Amino acid sequence: MTTPKIDTKLTAQVGDVLDPHMDTLMAKARAGQTLEVPIVGTLRPVERVEPMAGEDKEASLKLRLSSAEIPTPDQAETIREVQRALWLTRTATGTLDEDGDIRLAKITLQHAGRDVASAAAARLRAGVEQWHKQARAATVNQLSASEMWNEMERIATGLATLLGHPRDEDDEQLALDSGDAR
Numbered sequence: 612m613t614t615p616k617i618d619t620k621l622t623a624q625v626g627d628v629l630d631p632h633m634d635t636l637m638a639k640a641r642a643g644q645t646l647e648v649p650i651v652g653t654l655r656p657v658e659r660v661e662p663m664a665g666e667d668k669e670a671s672l673k674l675r676l677s678s679a680e681i682p683t684p685d686q687a688e689t690i691r692e693v694q695r696a697l698w699l700t701r702t703a704t705g706t707l708d709e710d711g712d713i714r715l716a717k718i719t720l721q722h723a724g725r726d727v728a729s730a731a732a733a734r735l736r737a738g739v740e741q742w743h744k745q746a747r748a749a750t751v752n753q754l755s756a757s758e759m760w761n762e763m764e765r766i767a768t769g770l771a772t773l774l775g776h777p778r779d780e781d782d783e784q785l786a787l788d789s790g791d792a793r
Contacts, residue, residue, distance in 0.1 A: 618657050618675040625652075625679045632681060649690045652679035696732075705737030738773035742766055 621629070632648060639646040658673040682690045708714050749762040 612669055614669045614671040616671050616673045618673045620675060622675070622677050625676050628679050628681055648681055649687050649694070650679045650681055651690060653677050700732045700736055703733035703736040703740075705734065705741065735773065738770075742769050742773065745769070 628650075636646055636648070653676070654674040655677040656672055657675045660671045660673075662668040662670065705714050745762075746766050749759060749766070754762060
């Protein structure tokens with residue numbers, strides 16, 4: 612596992628973006644208040660450290676904020692919505708029901724709120740994660756060729772269900788792809 616580290620040097624571009632906000636941030640800090648400033652930024656690797664073989668240390672990668680923009684107060688909520696959508700997609704979880712369909716975890720649904728696209732993305736993310744686990748388990752279980760074929764068919768059916776494809780459509784497409792159907 613590589614350990615991330617943040618480089619404290621600022622690029623000129625990032626300094627220019629932060630400059631107009633510094634007096635306000637300092638005034639809030641002096642008053643004992645915290646003011647969070649949302650940003651849209653880019654991290655760039657600037658230094659890597661790889662321990663020699665046999666050393667009991669992890670590799671690390673230092674990242675520098677190479678570019679950034681700070682939204683206006685009118686834009687800040689949009690940036691927060693984007694951040695929430697990205698977080699929801701990254702952390703989505705769920706389980707497979709008896710039909711092989713994904714059921715999103717209650718916490719994922721609560722965070723999705725009324726945003727249908729975020730809920731759909733979360734459902735797909737959670738489903739792919741579950742079917743990935745199923746496929747990984749199949750590769751380590753020492754299955755016979757016949758058992759592996761059945762397991763792959765089950766996983767393909769589950770993925771088709773996740774994508775909303777009817778079962779018959781998948782069979783027809785498989786036949787067309789293999790050249791068996793004319």
